Structure formats: C-alpha cells, structure tokens
Amino acid sequence: MTTLDDFTRRAAHLDAANPVASARHQFDLPEGEVYFLGNSLGPLTHAARAAVTRVLDDEWRNGLVRTWHDGDWLDLAASTGDLVGRVIGAPAGSVVAGDSTSVALFKVLAAAARINQSPGRRVLLCDSRNFPTDRYVARSVAELHGLDFVEAEVTDMPARFADDIAVMTASMIDYRSADLHDVRAITAAAHEHCIITVWDLAHAAGAVKCDVLANDIDFAVGCGYKYLNGGPGAPAYMYAAPRIIGSVHQPIPGWFGHAEPFGFEDTYRPAAGITRFSSGTTHVLSMKAMHAALGVINMYPIDDLRTTCIGLGDFFIEGFDTFLGGGNFSLGSRREGSQRGGHIALLHPDAERMSKELIARGLIVDFRPPNVIRVAFSPLFLRYADVARLVGELTVLK
Numbered sequence: 001m002t003t004l005d006d007f008t009r010r011a012a013h014l015d016a017a018n019p020v021a022s023a024r025h026q027f028d029l030p031e032g033e034v035y036f037l038g039n040s041l042g043p044l045t046h047a048a049r050a051a052v053t054r055v056l057d058d059e060w061r062n063g064l065v066r067t068w069h070d071g072d073w074l075d076l077a078a079s080t081g082d083l084v085g086r087v088i089g090a091p092a093g094s095v096v097a098g099d100s101t102s103v104a105l106f107k108v109l110a111a112a113a114r115i116n117q118s119p120g121r122r123v124l125l126c127d128s129r130n131f132p133t134d135r136y137v138a139r140s141v142a143e144l145h146g147l148d149f150v151e152a153e154v155t156d157m158p159a160r161f162a163d164d165i166a167v168m169t170a171s172m173i174d175y176r177s178a179d180l181h182d183v184r185a186i187t188a189a190a191h192e193h194c195i196i197t198v199w200d201l202a203h204a205a206g207a208v209k210c211d212v213l214a215n216d217i218d219f220a221v222g223c224g225y226k227y228l229n230g231g232p233g234a235p236a237y238m239y240a241a242p243r244i245i246g247s248v249h250q251p252i253p254g255w256f257g258h259a260e261p262f263g264f265e266d267t268y269r270p271a272a273g274i275t276r277f278s279s280g281t282t283h284v285l286s287m288k289a290m291h292a293a294l295g296v297i298n299m300y301p302i303d304d305l306r307t308t309c310i311g312l313g314d315f316f317i318e319g320f321d322t323f324l325g326g327g328n329f330s331l332g333s334r335r336e337g338s339q340r341g342g343h344i345a346l347l348h349p350d351a352e353r354m355s356k357e358l359i360a361r362g363l364i365v366d367f368r369p370p371n372v373i374r375v376a377f378s379p380l381f382l383r384y385a386d387v388a389r390l391v392g393e394l395t396v397l398k
C-alpha cells in the first residue's frame with residue numbers, strides 16, 4: 001500500500017528529474033507558502049523587480065521625457081508582444097502588448113466583424129462558458145455592429161457553423177473546468193464557412209502550446225498577469241495572423257497605432273504592422289515588469305513547460321485517487337493531461353470553506369462559485385513536493 005511518505009519520496013525523485021526545476025530560482029516567493037494560483041496572478045520574478053526599479057531609479061528619474069526616444073519605451077509594446085509571440089507560437093511582428101484583455105477583445109472582435117461585414121452574415125457566435133468579461137464584450141460588439149449575439153458551447157460550435165456567422169469567439173481553455181479545446185479543428189471548421197476566429201488564450205499561454213500560427217487562428221488575445229507572470233494589472237496582448245494584419249482596422253485608432261505617432265498628422269494612418277492595434281501611450285511601468293517576466297519564461301522550451309505542467313497535474317490526480325477517495329472531494333477536470341489546461345478544478349460541496357482552510361495552511365488556492373476550488377500547476381515555480389504537501393493537507397480535510 002502506498003503511504004503519504006512514499007508519495008512524498010516519489011515527489012523528490014520527480015523534482016530531481018524536472019527539466020524546468022531551475023526556473024524556481026527566478027522567482028521571489030513568500031516563505032512557507034505554496035502558490036497554486038499562477039493561473040490567476042503569477043508571482044514576482046527577480047527580473048521584474050529589477051526592471052521596474054531601473055525605470056524608477058534611472059529611466060524615469062534621470063532620463064525623464066528623453067527616455068521615450070533615447071531608451072526603449074516607444075518600442076516596448078511591440079518588443080513585449082514579440083516575447084509573448086514566442087510563447088504562443090506567433091512570428092515576430094504579429095503580437096502587440098497593451099490594454100486589458102477586455103479592451104483588447106473589444107478591439108479584435110470589432111476588427112473581425114468589420115472584415116466579415118456582409119448582409120448575409122448576421123451572427124456573432126460566442127462561447128457560452130466563456131469568462132464573463134468576454135461574453136459582455138462580445139455582446140456589446142454584436143450590438144454595435146448590428147449582429148445577432150448567439151451563444152453555444154465550444155464543442156457544439158462546429159455543428160452550428162454556417163455561412164450566416166461573421167465571427168466566432170471562444171477561450172482555448174475553460175476558466176472553470178480547464179477543458180482544453182481543439183483549436184485547430186474548430187478553427188478549420190470555422191474557416192470552411194469563412195468565419196473569422198477570435199480566441200482568448202488567457203488560461204492557455206504559458207501552460208499549453210497555443211501554436212496560433214500553425215493553428216491558423218485569425219485573432220487572439222490574452223492576459224499578461226497569469227502564467228506569463230507579468231504582474232497585477234499587467235498589459236494584455238493582441239495577435240493578428242500575418243496574412244491579415246496589413247488590412248485590418250481596429251475601432252480605437254489612437255496616436256500610438258499611427259504610422260508616425262510623432263508626426264502629429266491631421267489624419268489617422270495605421271501603422272503597417274501589428275502596432276496598429278495600439279491606441280494610447282504605453283503603460284511603461286507595468287509593461288517593463290511584463291517584458292522582464294517574459295524573459296524568464298522564454299528561457300525554457302514551451303514543450304518542457306507543458307510536460308511539467310501536465311506532470312504536476314497528473315501527480316495530483318494520482319494522489320487524489322490514492323488518498324482522497326471516499327471523501328467529499330471530486331475532480332471537475334479531465335483526467336487526461338493532454339485535454340487539460342494548467343489547472344484542475346477540485347470540487348467540494350463546501351468549497352468556499354475548504355479554500356479558506358487550505359489558505360490558512362499556507363496553500364494558496366481560490367474558490368469559484370458554487371463548488372470549485374481551483375488549483376493551478378504553474379510549471380515555472382511549483383515542485384512535485386508542493387503537490388505532495390497539498391495532497392497531505394487534503395487528506396486531513398476530506
């Protein structure tokens with residue numbers, strides 16, 4: 001019979017073999033706590049701290065306004081976008097960072113609706129299980145563009161695809177269950193009807209391979225503060241397929257998206273590339289933190305990050321099966337690692353109280369009503385030993 005001690009010993013062996021184990025040293029983690037919420041707000045990297053300190057102590061304090069031109073601030077949205085691109089499988093020049101995910105989604109959905117403007121295309125189709133902000137924004141874009149707002153489960157979408165749909169939007173990973181959708185197949189099915197596809201990668205980037213170019217996605221958006229560890233309120237990002245970038249129009253044509261922001265021209269001329277999706281002044285402080293954190297994630301091959309992410313989740317499920325049967329906990333996520341994102345939904349009828357109990361024991365998880373405890377297996381800083389500790393505490397609580 002396997003004991004918790006055996007399980008903990010196995011964790012030590014798995015940690016020793018983890019190809020991305022060294023990444024943990026890049027983080028400034030609080031003593032004594034285990035952080036299972038890298039899917040919500042990634043932790044602080046030493047690099048982000050240093051980058052922000054450099055802006056405060058030198059670039060802003062000494063350089064002042066000159067740094068816009070003498071430093072790298074003007075190019076920061078594009079260079080940060082390129083670093084995101086390496087994580088999500090997008091070529092250089094096809095991603096720009098900025099705004100929040102909500103605003104970014106509004107911009108790309110409006111751009112998509114404009115591309116497919118035609119009397120026959122009446123529908124904007126939205127993932128019915130999408131994160132609430134996505135559904136609010138998508139409904140608003142539909143109303144503004146005179147489209148019918150229709151919702152469907154992502155898995156049902158291919159059956160609904162038809163020539164009356166202008167745009168479809170969905171999350172690659174369900175924020176509650178962590179279901180990983182077959183982006184390639186759904187995008188291909190949409191394209192058969194010339195539907196423009198807009199994917200939210202918020203819970204995917206850094207935890208799974210997004211392969212936006214290989215999957216032929218038209219547009220994507222996502223958060224910088226989750227697995228990318230960009231910091232609280234970190235900028236979002238927008239991707240447009242290189243084949244369409246040069247012809248898309250976004251609805252907030254500000255000076256930072258202009259071909260020559262400092263030309264102060266009377267008329268808007270979009271930048272040739274993806275920076276046409278920028279609108280206003282770059283949020284330098286938060287962008288610098290995110291840029292630095294992306295440097296950390298880009299030190300590791302995404303295949304290794306994915307392997308470790310699945311490995312940690314599988315190890316948790318093994319512990320769940322071995323030690324947690326017969327209690328009130330159940331699994332709300334798929335068992336097959338390749339079908340899951342980075343987190344696992346642990347279900348309990350009294351999930352809110354259980355989350356608080358875990359947090360009081362230094363295991364930081366979160367609660368999603370009505371009965372979900374979310375536990376994320378961020379591959380850069382979590383250890384198998386942390387998972388063993390979680391399983392041990394759950395055996396006490398079950």
Ligand SMILES: Cc1ncc(COP(=O)(O)O)c(C=O)c1O
Pocket residue numbers: 100101102103131133134171175200202203223236
């Ligand atoms: C899938 C998804 N999309 C969008 C958002 C919201 O992003 P923002 O607050 O940057 O607008 C979140 C926030 O957690 C999310 O999980």
